[in-house]
Ligand code: SF4
């Protein structure tokens with residue numbers, strides 16, 4: 195009679211998979227059929243020798259180190275095309291987001307983490323708020339001087355009670371300030387009553403991409419408080 199042996203593979207099961215399931219039980223990685231539909235429409239397929247199907251196989255098979263060490267998790271744009279393509283409705287973008295949060299801060303892309311850390315102080319470029327105000331006023335003055343048709347163009351800052359609040363990608367006042375003008379002209383042409391704020395004016399939220407929900411919530415909350423303090427009824431997020 196042949197003697198059967200049973201091997202306990204519990205300890206071999208993927209640790210990351212367990213952690214992700216603990217956070218979100220609805221993510222059903224084990225339902226994957228390996229059909230590859232997710233990879234076919236993914237803009238990050240092939241980057242860092244990875245694609246969503248391979249990424250998921252590695253996770254399911256417990257290749258935790260390979261997954262955690264792959265910078266592909268920062269190439270994923272979180273567009274969720276894979277979720278819509280997947281016959282099993284697996285949301286790989288959601289898994290990627292959880293993994294980003296599991297990376298120690300000192301092992302995340304430095305520029306990304308730095309932008310988030312700066313944003314929690316004020317804005318992602320670290321430019322002083324006074325400089326933002328100065329640049330807006332300087333660019334506006336330049337338009338008034340050089341474009342007679344736009345002599346009455348406005349770029350209000352901290353205008354109490356304006357209908358619309360507008361935020362601003364910090365890159366523009368920092369490196370290409372003239373790029374702010376076309377939107378000012380559009381708002382002016384359609385008669386929109388709007389304002390910037392002199393604090394928490396940065397519209398890009400890099401903390402969304404580092405994987406720590408408390409960080410991006412903090413910056414969104416700061417912006418929301420600013421909008422409320424100004425009494426604006428509508429918040430235009432440019433990013
Ligand atoms: S969410 Fe990420 S993995 Fe999914 S299709 Fe978009 S880039 Fe690819």
Ligand code: SF4
Nearest residue numbers: 226227229230232280
């Ligand atoms: S589309 Fe869904 S089922 Fe198909 S390989 Fe991708 S994750 Fe697996």
